[in-house]
Amino acid sequence: MPAAPDYPVPALEKGLDILEALAAASVPQSLSELATHMKRSSSELFRMLACLEQRGYVAREGVSGKFSLTLKLYALAHIHSTRDKLLQAARPPLEALTEQIRQSCHLSVLERGHLLVIAQQDSPERVRLSIEVGGEFDAAHTASGRLLLSHLSEQERAPWIRTLPKAGKKQFEKKLKEIRNAGFSSAESETVEGVRDIAVLVGNPSAGVMAALAVTRLVRRGEPVSDQVLLRAMLTASTKISESLGLSP
Known part of the structure; x- marks a missing residue:
């Protein structure tokens, strides 16, 4: 900026x-x-x-x-809702991101025990993946959800942890710690074969404002964009959104 x-x-x-x-x-x-x-x-x-x-x-x-x-x-500060401000700040960076990486992207938040998609920006390519705005997903089983859970306090994420099988809770907590240390979350999609989800954080958890910016990546033959290039572009977009909200990433 x-x-x-x-x-x-x-x-x-x-x-x-x-x-x-x-x-x-x-x-x-x-x-x-x-x-x-x-x-x-x-x-x-x-x-x-x-x-x-x-x-x-x-x-x-x-x-x-x-x-x-x-x-x-x-x-x-509360004349307009936090979500309205987030959506307003996100629109230009999401449009620029899709033009740059030629992939669709979406923005999600944790709400009422689910991961909720609040914004979607389509790729300019003819063949693309879209995630429905308003769609709800199991946070523990998505890259975006795990990213957001990793930035909650132990007490805040307890309701999500309680729903997991007893044998998998310790491993899940370990995974969340790895995600938080890495600064992003990536995994093969658990809902669609052949695509990879990558998510980065928007906002600042200490300010109580955070969302996940994610790309559900379709890998095209001969595509030159590597995961590293994609991640850098996503982090740039997330920083611009955060700064527009007056938050330090």
Whole structure:
């Protein structure tokens, strides 16, 4: 992604620094504490805090007079659903990816105990594979599902693990660890013979936003694109989607 032009806006940057400092703090902060943390003078921050308080972004405690964030930023962030934002951010990178690799790709999330396909971008080739949007699959038996499960906490993935045969649970956990360490998931398709599934992560699990970008690859005779080239192109697309969401991959 090209670097954004550098047009300094000191007042705006100061206000954003205050919001980020309050978000990072575990307890309300006084004016002097903020000034020390941000390495600025109290007089620099006073008017900015007054403006943020007037606009409803910060609130002051009645007794101590210390500042903390309100829920206004949260409310603004949730005017549109996370999924809507994900789909909007994903559309251009998915279109560019299919043009580059000449394969269809799709985006999936974990929902209600299944892997749910939320977006599909068709290959420009005449012969192609498509995955139906809205289709639900067993997460444990798909490359995308295993990738997403590998980034859940042990407690979060427990419901999926409980459905597996007792003898296979330890091996499955080992597989998830390998996937997480590798940074991608790949396997022969368990539903269609002759195709290979490759999936990479979109978003950031620590931010609570993640999806799997997957290609169900049809291998054509004489095709020059190797798995390594395909994977690099997919990782580039996933990074662009994540950055469009304001997330560090």
